[in-house]
Amino acid sequence: MHELIDDLKDIELAIFDLDGVIYLGDTLIPNADNIIKEFKDHSIKVVYNSNNSTATRQTYVEKLRNFNIKSEISDFYTSASITSVEITKIKKNAKIFVIGEKGLRTELQSLGHTIVTRPNDYKDIDFVIVGLDRDFKYSNLAIAQKCILEGGAKFYATNADPTLPVARGLKPGAGVMVNALMTCTGKEPIKIFGKPEECGINMILSDTQISAEGTCIFGDRLNTDILAGNRAGIKTIMVLTGVTSMEMIEELKNDFKNSNLSDRNLLPNIVINKLDDVFKKK
Ligand SMILES: [Mg+2]
Numbered sequence: 674m675h676e677l678i679d680d681l682k683d684i685e686l687a688i689f690d691l692d693g694v695i696y697l698g699d700t701l702i703p704n705a706d707n708i709i710k711e712f713k714d715h716s717i718k719v720v721y722n723s724n725n726s727t728a729t730r731q732t733y734v735e736k737l738r739n740f741n742i743k744s745e746i747s748d749f750y751t752s753a754s755i756t757s758v759e760i761t762k763i764k765k766n767a768k769i770f771v772i773g774e775k776g777l778r779t780e781l782q783s784l785g786h787t788i789v790t791r792p793n794d795y796k797d798i799d800f801v802i803v804g805l806d807r808d809f810k811y812s813n814l815a816i817a818q819k820c821i822l823e824g825g826a827k828f829y830a831t832n833a834d835p836t837l838p839v840a841r842g843l844k845p846g847a848g849v850m851v852n853a854l855m856t857c858t859g860k861e862p863i864k865i866f867g868k869p870e871e872c873g874i875n876m877i878l879s880d881t882q883i884s885a886e887g888t889c890i891f892g893d894r895l896n897t898d899i900l901a902g903n904r905a906g907i908k909t910i911m912v913l914t915g916v917t918s919m920e921m922i923e924e925l926k927n928d929f930k931n932s933n934l935s936d937r938n939l940l941p942n943i944v945i946n947k948l949d950d951v952f953k954k955k
Pocket of ligand 1: 690691692693694892893894915
């Protein structure tokens, strides 16, 4: 067993972002499987927190199994599952119009909500919830617009990531769909439940009963993973295998020095090139 770096030696719970940290699209980031296993060998609880709302948590279990990483449904906190839990606190058995994919629809349905695809009366719709939709359609945007403007439905979003990292660069993220609906309604989402909102991390801390001091998050995006982690008071570790480069972090540090930016929560506690760097070099 390798020895963890001093910064991580008291960690009991490690939260991993998925895209850009564990894999890029359908490609495992080299050695991520072994690192997860070593964390578990160190008796560190491992959970996954992704802003990607397109897949069900069961799909993630299978995806990680294909990478030789063992996991259970309850190990996953996606922006879809977090949104579903939080929406249920606002209203039970709601009627919802979704711009999004199977992951979001399934998580909402599993908690008793009804997904309406063709509303007869826009006033019937309680919520419009927007997530990443890789089959995004003008006709659905038009329905969502009417639900909000004519029916008075409340507008929520899973996340607003501008891009989605895949094996060969970047694709458009959920923020594109959220912004489309903002543009045609003149309204902002009442709440965006995914990172950088810290409610997902707080849900994890509450479910695992592990303190913020004993918890860290590994992420590849400053304005989601790192910001959420710092807001929740856990240790934040930037891994440079996804969308963020060392130059971007240096630029941000310079902005702080020149007082162009005020939110120090964007800066990670630790920056590592790859997950292997969590272990001391022999
Ligand atoms: Mg990521």
